[in-house]
Amino acid sequence: MKRQLTINTDPIDEAALVPQRVMSSGMGAAVYFTGVVRGMEESEEIQGIEYEAFQKMVDHQFNLLFDEMEKRWPLESVRLVHRLGWVKVNEPSLWVEIIAPHRGEAFAACRWLIDEMKRVVPIWKKPVSEEGNTPIKEA
Amino acid sequence: MKRQLTINTDPIDEAALVPQRVMSSGMGAAVYFTGVVRGMEESEEIQGIEYEAFQKMVDHQFNLLFDEMEKRWPLESVRLVHRLGWVKVNEPSLWVEIIAPHRGEAFAACRWLIDEMKRVVPIWKKPVSEEGNTPIKEA
Amino acid sequence: MRVSVHFYSYFKELTGCAETAETLPEGSTINDLLKLLIARFPKLGAMQNSTLIAVGVEYQGRSYVLKEGEEVSLFPPVQGG
Amino acid sequence: MRVSVHFYSYFKELTGCAETAETLPEGSTINDLLKLLIARFPKLGAMQNSTLIAVGVEYQGRSYVLKEGEEVSLFPPVQGG
Numbered sequence: 290m291k292r293q294l295t296i297n298t299d300p301i302d303e304a305a306l307v308p309q310r311v312m313s314s315g316m317g318a319a320v321y322f323t324g325v326v327r328g329m330e331e332s333e334e335i336q337g338i339e340y341e342a343f344q345k346m347v348d349h350q351f352n353l354l355f356d357e358m359e360k361r362w363p364l365e366s367v368r369l370v371h372r373l374g375w376v377k378v379n380e381p382s383l384w385v386e387i388i389a390p391h392r393g394e395a396f397a398a399c400r401w402l403i404d405e406m407k408r409v410v411p412i413w414k415k416p417v418s419e420e421g422n423t424p425i426k427e428a
Numbered sequence: 429m430k431r432q433l434t435i436n437t438d439p440i441d442e443a444a445l446v447p448q449r450v451m452s453s454g455m456g457a458a459v460y461f462t463g464v465v466r467g468m469e470e471s472e473e474i475q476g477i478e479y480e481a482f483q484k485m486v487d488h489q490f491n492l493l494f495d496e497m498e499k500r501w502p503l504e505s506v507r508l509v510h511r512l513g514w515v516k517v518n519e520p521s522l523w524v525e526i527i528a529p530h531r532g533e534a535f536a537a538c539r540w541l542i543d544e545m546k547r548v549v550p551i552w553k554k555p556v557s558e559e560g561n562t563p564i565k566e567a
Numbered sequence: 568m569r570v571s572v573h574f575y576s577y578f579k580e581l582t583g584c585a586e587t588a589e590t591l592p593e594g595s596t597i598n599d600l601l602k603l604l605i606a607r608f609p610k611l612g613a614m615q616n617s618t619l620i621a622v623g624v625e626y627q628g629r630s631y632v633l634k635e636g637e638e639v640s641l642f643p644p645v646q647g648g
Numbered sequence: 649m650r651v652s653v654h655f656y657s658y659f660k661e662l663t664g665c666a667e668t669a670e671t672l673p674e675g676s677t678i679n680d681l682l683k684l685l686i687a688r689f690p691k692l693g694a695m696q697n698s699t700l701i702a703v704g705v706e707y708q709g710r711s712y713v714l715k716e717g718e719e720v721s722l723f724p725p726v727q728g729g
Contacts, residue, residue: 308443314467314517321460322531324729328453340728343656343721349705371728378453383729392461392648396539403531403729409707411700411721412728413657463648479647482575482640488624510647522648542648548626550619550640551647552576 290359291366294351298374301381316365316388320395324383326376330416337377343411350410354402362394429498430505433490437513440520455504455527459534463522465515469555476516482550489549493541501533568593568635575642581610598629617644649674649716656723662691679710698725
């Protein structure tokens with residue numbers, strides 16, 4: 290399974306990522322997901338989210354997840370982009386693409402990867418409200 | 429729920445479709461599916477698939493499915509493109525986009541729509557082998 | 568009464584045509600129509616259990632009572648995507 | 649032995665620092681380290697049940713036996729995406 294992991298502060302350029310897809314002739318399904326910063330967090334309006342990561346561990350934990358995906362499903366490739374730093378409302382923070390022979394495994398693997406990411410990959414978010422404060426009580 | 433349905437013989441241009449996305453600030457998830465013609469059908473090599481549709485009924489049946497999606501999930505929009513006529517191996521025949529507040533409903537709706545489409549929408553495929561024959565015994 | 572009948576996918580090859588018409592007594596059902604069609608196109612007989620039937624753009628069951636001028640479509644299981 | 653300790657997300661605000669170090673007897677566990685840290689940074693105490701702990705880049709449980717020079721990271725539940 291090919292892996293491509295991009296974790297940095299650059300804006301996510303989906304229009305560039307989609308045409309970079311490589312798919313061999315045995316593959317029939319591409320499932321991709323874009324996660325976008327919503328304008329509300331816990332019923333309070335926000336301007337954006339500040340993403341922080343423990344980068345070295347992020348890379349390692351994603352690779353453990355990719356190892357597991359490789360065992361579970363016959364996937365051709367996974368590409369994952371997570372933006373860090375300041376991401377404004379309506380901009381994407383996460384982009385994932387899974388290529389597989391059939392849609393069943395592509396959907397299953399994509400959902401599983403995002404669910405597991407939110408369980409084990411050390412990235413945190415701090416929503417920032419209109420006033421520049423953090424509206425969510427985090428402690 | 430906004431609906432956009434495109435059923436014709438034009439090649440599917442994902443790089444153009446993705447940036448046309450409209451997403452309001454309450455929405456956090458966009459799920460995409462691209463179905464691509466595989467090089468093998470029933471263990472025989474093929475060159476492509478010829479898609480035939482009962483077009484008037486296709487439109488109606490898709491709209492019934494969209495009605496049902498609207499009842500089941502709080503979706504902002506669905507866009508679906510199905511190509512008809514001759515589609516070569518490695519080219520997309522189907523593209524679906526679902527916009528929703530959260531990934532759970534976006535993934536569920538996208539899978540459901542494709543599963544139901546394959547049950548009720550009158551589109552048929554005829555795989556064409558290297559020799560220009562139809563390798564699958566369809567009767 | 569008269570109904571038009573349309574065939575899709577490989578049903579066109581089984582019958583040798585894309586479209587035909589049948590004349591039936593008032594009150595006839597899709598089931599009655601199917602019997603007439605199988606008599607004319609015997610290859611449709613083997614397909615009976617997997618044949619999907621629409622009147623206009625809606626699926627209908629075998630007991631549907633046909634009306635003058637309706638368009639009936641017969642086709643095998645669909646397989647888009 | 650000496651281990652370095654790193655805090656992430658709002659744990660930095662609870663402790664007032666991103667990084668510190670602790671000296672412990674040989675054979676000490678993460679649990680022993682946690683007790684020392686809570687004594688120094690009492691606000692960490694309320695977080696105990698939701699604190700995630702890594703040594704290097706791997707998650708470890710409270711009974712993990714620490715070794716000289718290891719890098720321990722403490723952080724709240726992750727929330728990427």
